[in-house]
Amino acid sequence: MPEHTGYTGKSLEFLKSNDVAVGDSVKAIGELTYSGIIMPRYEHTDDQHIVLKLNSGYNIGLEIEKITKIEKLTSTEKISENVDDLKENPSLPKILLLSTGGTIASKVDYRTGAVTPILTASELNSSVPELSEIANIDTEVLFSEYSENIMPDHWLQIARKLNDVAKSDYTGIIIAHGTDTMHYTSSFLSFALAGYPIPIALVGSQRSSDRASSDAALNLIGATKFLVGCKTNGVFVVMHNDESDNTIACHYGTRVRKNHTSKRSAFQTIGDNPAYIIYEDKIQKNTKDEFFKNKKFNPKINLDTKVALVKYYPGYDSKLLDEILDMGYKAIIFEGTGLGHIGKTMYDSVKRANEKGVFLGMTSQCIDGRTRMTVYESGRDLLNLGIIPLEDMIPEVALVKTMWALGNSQDIEEAKKIILENIASELSK
Amino acid sequence: MPEHTGYTGKSLEFLKSNDVAVGDSVKAIGELTYSGIIMPRYEHTDDQHIVLKLNSGYNIGLEIEKITKIEKLTSTEKISENVDDLKENPSLPKILLLSTGGTIASKVDYRTGAVTPILTASELNSSVPELSEIANIDTEVLFSEYSENIMPDHWLQIARKLNDVAKSDYTGIIIAHGTDTMHYTSSFLSFALAGYPIPIALVGSQRSSDRASSDAALNLIGATKFLVGCKTNGVFVVMHNDESDNTIACHYGTRVRKNHTSKRSAFQTIGDNPAYIIYEDKIQKNTKDEFFKNKKFNPKINLDTKVALVKYYPGYDSKLLDEILDMGYKAIIFEGTGLGHIGKTMYDSVKRANEKGVFLGMTSQCIDGRTRMTVYESGRDLLNLGIIPLEDMIPEVALVKTMWALGNSQDIEEAKKIILENIASELSK
Numbered sequence: 001m002p003e004h005t006g007y008t009g010k011s012l013e014f015l016k017s018n019d020v021a022v023g024d025s026v027k028a029i030g031e032l033t034y035s036g037i038i039m040p041r042y043e044h045t046d047d048q049h050i051v052l053k054l055n056s057g058y059n060i061g062l063e064i065e066k067i068t069k070i071e072k073l074t075s076t077e078k079i080s081e082n083v084d085d086l087k088e089n090p091s092l093p094k095i096l097l098l099s100t101g102g103t104i105a106s107k108v109d110y111r112t113g114a115v116t117p118i119l120t121a122s123e124l125n126s127s128v129p130e131l132s133e134i135a136n137i138d139t140e141v142l143f144s145e146y147s148e149n150i151m152p153d154h155w156l157q158i159a160r161k162l163n164d165v166a167k168s169d170y171t172g173i174i175i176a177h178g179t180d181t182m183h184y185t186s187s188f189l190s191f192a193l194a195g196y197p198i199p200i201a202l203v204g205s206q207r208s209s210d211r212a213s214s215d216a217a218l219n220l221i222g223a224t225k226f227l228v229g230c231k232t233n234g235v236f237v238v239m240h241n242d243e244s245d246n247t248i249a250c251h252y253g254t255r256v257r258k259n260h261t262s263k264r265s266a267f268q269t270i271g272d273n274p275a276y277i278i279y280e281d282k283i284q285k286n287t288k289d290e291f292f293k294n295k296k297f298n299p300k301i302n303l304d305t306k307v308a309l310v311k312y313y314p315g316y317d318s319k320l321l322d323e324i325l326d327m328g329y330k331a332i333i334f335e336g337t338g339l340g341h342i343g344k345t346m347y348d349s350v351k352r353a354n355e356k357g358v359f360l361g362m363t364s365q366c367i368d369g370r371t372r373m374t375v376y377e378s379g380r381d382l383l384n385l386g387i388i389p390l391e392d393m394i395p396e397v398a399l400v401k402t403m404w405a406l407g408n409s410q411d412i413e414e415a416k417k418i419i420l421e422n423i424a425s426e427l428s429k
Numbered sequence: 430m431p432e433h434t435g436y437t438g439k440s441l442e443f444l445k446s447n448d449v450a451v452g453d454s455v456k457a458i459g460e461l462t463y464s465g466i467i468m469p470r471y472e473h474t475d476d477q478h479i480v481l482k483l484n485s486g487y488n489i490g491l492e493i494e495k496i497t498k499i500e501k502l503t504s505t506e507k508i509s510e511n512v513d514d515l516k517e518n519p520s521l522p523k524i525l526l527l528s529t530g531g532t533i534a535s536k537v538d539y540r541t542g543a544v545t546p547i548l549t550a551s552e553l554n555s556s557v558p559e560l561s562e563i564a565n566i567d568t569e570v571l572f573s574e575y576s577e578n579i580m581p582d583h584w585l586q587i588a589r590k591l592n593d594v595a596k597s598d599y600t601g602i603i604i605a606h607g608t609d610t611m612h613y614t615s616s617f618l619s620f621a622l623a624g625y626p627i628p629i630a631l632v633g634s635q636r637s638s639d640r641a642s643s644d645a646a647l648n649l650i651g652a653t654k655f656l657v658g659c660k661t662n663g664v665f666v667v668m669h670n671d672e673s674d675n676t677i678a679c680h681y682g683t684r685v686r687k688n689h690t691s692k693r694s695a696f697q698t699i700g701d702n703p704a705y706i707i708y709e710d711k712i713q714k715n716t717k718d719e720f721f722k723n724k725k726f727n728p729k730i731n732l733d734t735k736v737a738l739v740k741y742y743p744g745y746d747s748k749l750l751d752e753i754l755d756m757g758y759k760a761i762i763f764e765g766t767g768l769g770h771i772g773k774t775m776y777d778s779v780k781r782a783n784e785k786g787v788f789l790g791m792t793s794q795c796i797d798g799r800t801r802m803t804v805y806e807s808g809r810d811l812l813n814l815g816i817i818p819l820e821d822m823i824p825e826v827a828l829v830k831t832m833w834a835l836g837n838s839q840d841i842e843e844a845k846k847i848i849l850e851n852i853a854s855e856l857s858k
Contacts (some may be wrong), residue, residue, distance in 0.1 A: 317734070
């Protein structure tokens with residue numbers, strides 16, 4: 001039965017009257033002629049357009065009024081038979097792709113319209129055929145979650161899998177991951193797998209595959225080129241560098257943040273350029289430092305989630321902090337204002353937290369720049385109350401690092417020492 | 430008695446042996462010769478330098494080993510007699526400067542080393558003499574707080590004062606304010622004083638006056654030029670545009686954020702250029718829109734602080750949200766991930782909040798970009814649970830607007846309507 005997922009009104013009428021459906025390969029003739037596959041639509045949208053996936057991999061929206069004729073080239077069923085069995089090229093390096101979910105790791109099932117995970121290497125290679133010219137890619141689905149549903153337990157699961165393959169013959173590892181919390185996961189892996197011998201690239205896509213110009217393929221290709229050619233190790237987030245398709249950025253996994261809700265270049269290295277840029281087949285290095293501060297591989301795959309991130313704002317009621325303390329939290333990461341401040345109204349609760357032996361770390365909601373608590377009287381007050389400035393650690397990274405440090409130490413004093421040590425470039429010079 | 434605030438070790442020895450002290454006007458001769466006033470020091474710092482305030486207004490740190498000779502020109506007492514009585518120039522427009530504290534509104538008392546508020550017009554004009562050529566400036570100290578200590582009650586106090594002078598003959602109003610929470614205050618004033626007839630400029634400084642290249646004077650001059658020449662109304666944050674001293678940026682008070690802890694150009698308009706740029710005596714306009722969406726002045730100076738900003742992160746325990754609900758909060762502004770998501774583990778608590786009639790608004794911790802909750806299944810789930818996407822409102826602005834809306838409405842339904850209405854450019858197109 002022909003499927004028309006997401007099409008309504010005029011566009012649905014148009015598909016039906018031309019006897020074409022989602023998944024059909026068609027030629028649409030108008031002022032210009034386009035050949036491609038009719039894509040399902042998921043967004044609340046108008047009924048004036050149909051979306052084609054072109055052979056180039058791009059999606060395009062076509063106004064139905066401007067289509068003079070539409071011809072069916074192949075129907076859905078034929079396409080699904082076209083997946084080739086992939087032959088390995090023994091001269092190419094081996095890459096492992098671990099899939100955790102999100103837009104990047106999904107393909108649209110043209111018959112049902114459902115977004116499903118990429119399951120096999122042959123499926124991956126048929127959707128991004130360029131990959132097979134760069135590397136032999138093994139794939140494995142770890143789980144399939146949108147990244148807003150990825151929890152610290154998932155971080156542990158990914159880290160354990162990576163630990164298992166640390167001594168394999170892979171040249172590098174791709175982790176396909178939803179973008180929403182990718183920088184939290186990359187931070188955890190950076191700490192838990194300090195010194196990991198081969199490079200790890202977390203890759204996502206900002207545009208779902210039924211939208212025009214999805215970035216999934218280009219980000220995967222960029223990451224693969226990077227892993228094969230970078231000659232370094234570390235944990236990287238690999239995404240579009242700008243709104244063009246010319247450059248792919250490789251960010252340090254502990255210095256990066258999703259700073260835009262929808263742009264393909266949403267990820268930015270805070271306070272610096274991305275560590276590497278991939279431009280065509282060139283890898284441009286922008287950093288002199290090694291990602292891991294200690295070369296020895298030293299996996300510590302534990303964590304303790306009794307850490308709260310507290311963003312301060314005018315009117316923040318210190319009773320909220322009291323409740324957190326009463327719930328047995330072991331550490332508070334403040335997202336203070338400016339150089340690392342919170343208001344005087346917080347002092348009593350902070351004092352109580354300190355007396356309870358709770359770790360109190362300060363970051364800034366400015367995101368960029370360094371905390372400095374010696375400049376103003378209020379900062380000095382907070383230092384005296386036991387709050388520890390966390391240099392220029394990004395708040396989210398400080399949160400993850402503290403969870404990790406608590407899970408891998410005997411007591412708060414040991415955790416504190418670990419938190420302040422530069423492990424994976426989370427502290428810039 | 431000579432004062433040496435902040436000087437220790439060698440630098441203290443140097444001052445004493447040369448019989449000069451903080452506040453003295455001196456000539457320091459070395460490879461180059463500098464004349465200026467010896468400044469107190471507040472930061473934990475080395476003992477190798479002394480700091481001079483030059484006649485240009487800049488501060489400079491001089492290495493004592495390189496000073497071959499230092500001559501006292503005038504001592505402290507003489508300087509303090511030099512404050513002229515200011516004469517008004519009747520041909521110039523009138524500006525009111527309200528001081529609330531922070532670095533900008535302070536001057537260093539050279540005798541005690543204490544940072545004290547600027548109290549009188551004559552003191553202001555003697556520290557920034559250029560101002561008296563642009564406008565006649567009346568000054569008033571409302572209170573004196575570092576901005577991390579400014580609370581919603583202070584916002585009300587500022588708004589009431591502004592309301593009192595809405596029908597005066599001032600051309601514009603400067604609010605000297607600490608930078609840490611300046612964008613929260615500017616947001617509140619934008620809503621509470623919607624349609625205010627004359628322009629309001631919040632001005633801060635990022636570098637304290639005992640540090641090299643304080644930006645206080647240039648920001649004040651830029652703001653005064655802007656208020657006198659802009660021919661518009663609205664609430665603006667006026668600060669350095671970049672690290673040079675060439676351009677001053679005027680940001681819309683509801684679209685701006687402190688995005689760097691220490692840079693002079695810390696404030697940025699989110700997702701756009703600043704609304705106006707002051708370059709020398711020119712005012713460049715970058716916007717076609719009016720700041721206030723309704724021209725009528727319609728003051729509503731109330732608020733309700735029972736609003737919590739909840740930043741979601743992997744591992745966020747929904748019990749924290751439950752506690753907030755149990756404390757009687759009337760509204761939650763989520764700082765979700767990406768397009769506006771929170772994890773499935775939050776759904777039960779969100780459902781409960783919705784059933785209690787709590788307003789649930791969604792913003793994004795990406796800061797830049799628009800929330801869109803119809804793209805992914807998880808977003809649609811959250812919409813069904815009663816969460817309302819707040820377009821591209823900056824999280825901090827959404828928080829302040831919700832406090833204000835709750836304080837000026839009879840019930841949650843009325844508040845909701847107000848929150849979604851574009852009042853002061855807080856929603857961009």
